[in-house]
Amino acid sequence: xxxxxxxxxxxxxxxxxxxxxxxxxxxxxxxxxxxxxxxxxxxxxxxxxxxxxxxxxxxxxxxxxxxxxxxxxxxxxxxxxxxxxxxxxxxxxxxxxxxxxxxxxxxxxxxxxxxxxxxxxxxxxxxxxxxxxxxxxxxxxxxxxxxxxxxxxxxxxxxxxxxxxxxxxxxxxxxxxxxxxxxxxxxxxxxxxxxxxxxxxxxxxxxxxxxxxxxxxxxxxxxxxxxxxxxxxxxxxxxxxxxxxxxxxxxxxxxxxxxxxxxxxxxxxxxxxxxxxxxxxxxxxxxxxxxxxxxxxxxxxxxxxxxxxxxxxxxxxxxxxxxxx
Amino acid sequence: xxxxxxxxxxxxxxxxxxxxxxxxxxxxxxxxxxxxxxxxxxxxxxxxxxxxxxxxxxxxxxxxxxxxxxxxxxxxxxxxxxxxxxxxxxxxxxxxxxxxxxxxxxxxxxxxxxxxxxxxxxxxxxxxxxxxxxxxxxxxxxxxxxxxxxxxxxxxxxxxxxxxxxxxxxxxxxxxxxxxxxxxxxxxxxxxxxxxxxxxxxxxxxxxxxxxxxxxxxxxxxxxxxxxxxxxxxxxxxxxxxx
Numbered sequence: 001x002x003x004x005x006x007x008x009x010x011x012x013x014x015x016x017x018x019x020x021x022x023x024x025x026x027x028x029x030x031x032x033x034x035x036x037x038x039x040x041x042x043x044x045x046x047x048x049x050x051x052x053x054x055x056x057x058x059x060x061x062x063x064x065x066x067x068x069x070x071x072x073x074x075x076x077x078x079x080x081x082x083x084x085x086x087x088x089x090x091x092x093x094x095x096x097x098x099x100x101x102x103x104x105x106x107x108x109x110x111x112x113x114x115x116x117x118x119x120x121x122x123x124x125x126x127x128x129x130x131x132x133x134x135x136x137x138x139x140x141x142x143x144x145x146x147x148x149x150x151x152x153x154x155x156x157x158x159x160x161x162x163x164x165x166x167x168x169x170x171x172x173x174x175x176x177x178x179x180x181x182x183x184x185x186x187x188x189x190x191x192x193x194x195x196x197x198x199x200x201x202x203x204x205x206x207x208x209x210x211x212x213x214x215x216x217x218x219x220x221x222x223x224x225x226x227x228x229x230x231x232x233x234x235x236x237x238x239x240x241x242x243x244x245x246x247x248x249x250x251x252x253x254x255x256x257x258x259x260x261x262x263x264x265x266x267x268x269x270x271x272x273x274x275x276x277x278x279x280x281x282x283x284x285x286x287x288x289x290x291x292x293x294x295x296x297x298x299x300x301x302x303x304x305x306x307x308x309x310x311x312x313x314x315x316x317x318x319x320x321x322x323x324x325x
Numbered sequence: 326x327x328x329x330x331x332x333x334x335x336x337x338x339x340x341x342x343x344x345x346x347x348x349x350x351x352x353x354x355x356x357x358x359x360x361x362x363x364x365x366x367x368x369x370x371x372x373x374x375x376x377x378x379x380x381x382x383x384x385x386x387x388x389x390x391x392x393x394x395x396x397x398x399x400x401x402x403x404x405x406x407x408x409x410x411x412x413x414x415x416x417x418x419x420x421x422x423x424x425x426x427x428x429x430x431x432x433x434x435x436x437x438x439x440x441x442x443x444x445x446x447x448x449x450x451x452x453x454x455x456x457x458x459x460x461x462x463x464x465x466x467x468x469x470x471x472x473x474x475x476x477x478x479x480x481x482x483x484x485x486x487x488x489x490x491x492x493x494x495x496x497x498x499x500x501x502x503x504x505x506x507x508x509x510x511x512x513x514x515x516x517x518x519x520x521x522x523x524x525x526x527x528x529x530x531x532x533x534x535x536x537x538x539x540x541x542x543x544x545x546x547x548x549x550x551x552x553x554x555x556x557x558x559x560x561x562x563x564x565x566x567x568x
Contacts, residue, residue, distance in 0.1 A: 001439070066434060066435075067432050067433055067434055068431075068432065068433020068434070068435075068448065068452075068453025068454060069431065069432045069433045069453050069454065070432070072412070072430065072431075072432045073432055075411075075412035075413070075414075075430055075432060076411035076412050076432055076434070077411075078411070078412060078413050079408075079410060079411050079412060079413050082408035082409070083408060083409050083410060083411045083436075084409070085409065085411040085434065085436050086411035086412075089411055147436070150409070151405075151409075151439060151440050152405075152516065153405075153442045153513075153516050154439070221515045221516075222442065222513050222515060222516075224381075226512070226513050226514070226515055227512060227513060228381060228392070228394050228512070228524075229510045229511075229512055229524055229526070230381070230383055230392060230526070230527075232383045232384060234383065234384055234385050235381055235382070235383050236381065236382045237379065237380070237381050237382075238380045238381060238382050238391070239379055239380040240377070240379050241342075241345070241374075241377035241378050241379045241380075241396070242370070242371075242374075242377065243370070244364065244367075244368070244369035244370040244371045245369060245371055246371055246372070246373075246374070246447060247373075247438070247447045247448050247450070248444045248447065251435065251438065251448075252444065316439070316442075316444070317442040317443075317513065317516075318441070318442060318443060318444025319444075321379060321396060321443070321444055322444070
């Protein structure tokens with residue numbers, strides 16, 4: 001497939017936003033059961049949720065550039081019964097709304113304790129809204145992943161690992177960002193988030209590597225023989241019916257060399273996993289906020305490369321019909 | 326249930342592209358507006374076509390065969406492009422099984438083209454909506470045309486009658502009989518899309534003559550013990566006389 005930058009930015013940016021919100025909410029959940037100290041409502045939870053909202057909104061704006069007719073985008077919410085894309089179109093504003101509400105309630109202190117247990121754990125109103133937001137966030141990860149995993153003949157994508165990787169890579173980038181954000185607004189949580197970031201990054205490394213290994217040894221079900229229905233093992237295309245290219249040659253081929261593909265793979269593997277972990281570890285130990293921000297920046301650039309490869313690696317069966325001019 | 330479709334006879338197609346130009350001519354002139362067509366006479370012409378004719382070489386020289394392969398929307402019975410559409414612009418008509426795009430609802434997200442394994446959906450890069458073969462839905466029901474012309478433009482244009490058109494659910498239709506009796510097959514059956522369009526394979530007409538068939542075994546002269554004396558390939562009276 002031809003990697004479209006609008007979709008690369010959409011998926012990576014909302015991944016950061018969703019991950020950041022999950023991280024903020026994780027912090028509040030831990031403090032609700034008194035495993036962590038409660039943080040300042042406005043400075044940490046409120047501002048954190050608003051930063052997450054900015055990333056989600058930036059992703060939404062990026063997605064508009066993918067549409068030929070963005071003025072009709074509202075129609076895209078209608079087919080949620082069958083289309084994962086339609087479900088994503090519903091889930092993304094739902095997440096944004098809940099994150100906004102969660103942030104707003106924290107920012108203005110519109111919070112009330114609904115219930116206190118004997119041990120002192122408090123159920124706050126923001127925690128209820130945050131839980132709904134977390135459920136919507138997981139649903140959005142599922143929708144985003146299933147858009148790709150649901151196309152059964154794109155064999156590189158049609159696999160549960162696609163959904164798992166969207167979930168883990170998005171969450172990972174959000175946790176990396178929250179570590180940097182915490183060093184600015186909630187220094188006592190930096191180590192807590194650092195540990196979680198490391199755990200999620202290592203897990204994401206394992207699952208993304210698993211999908212790379214799986215994709216390297218795919219046996220394609222379609223062949224030129226099934227494509228044109230002629231049983232002969234020596235079939236060569238001599239003409240695709242036109243000479244100047246069409247959407248079939250532009251949208252479905254990445255037009256890059258094997259070497260470029262290979263380099264992108266190693267670049268993203270280094271930029272997304274080990275390098276941010278080193279920056280994170282050094283940043284936490286030296287209490288250096290710019291190193292923590294660098295960890296996020298490096299990882300985000302790596303994720304752009306990762307997403308580029310995710311698209312470029314997918315081999316569409318229609319390409320069998322477009323092998324030669 | 327009706328399922329209109331095309332049956333394309335690869336044994337007959339000569340790769341003249343008449344169906345391609347006729348399709349483009351009809352569909353660029355319709356109510357939906359022109360199909361994109363950029364630099365038609367330039368170095369890199371590009372545009373939206375509903376139908377393409379491709380050419381394949383089967384075998385290794387000198388034992389090769391050239392196969393011309395017309396390719397358009399197969400109007401699948403279980404079209405993977407339809408359920409993925411987020412707006413409902415892509416739909417399959419209940420009444421005749423034609424898969425269509427509502428150009429007024431399409432947002433041009435291209436997801437349906439990703440979900441078609443055959444690559445027959447081509448986005449119109451000017452109108453920014455997805456377009457595809459309509460089976461000339463604006464022609465086949467047009468009662469102002471004589472009945473013989475209520476067929477897709479490509480079918481009417483084919484000079485060798487390689488394109489048959491009809492209802493593949495009616496067992497007595499021309500297309501159903503052709504599929505049944507001439508070995509019609511579907512493309513990429515492995516994805517379970519159940520394409521309605523079928524292709525008829527190349528067919529060889531071979532004449533087998535055995536050596537004993539070259540000699541007339543029941544020659545009446547044999548009965549009369551008056552067999553031809555000379556060698557079998559010697560000229561006969563018929564060879565040396567003419568009138």
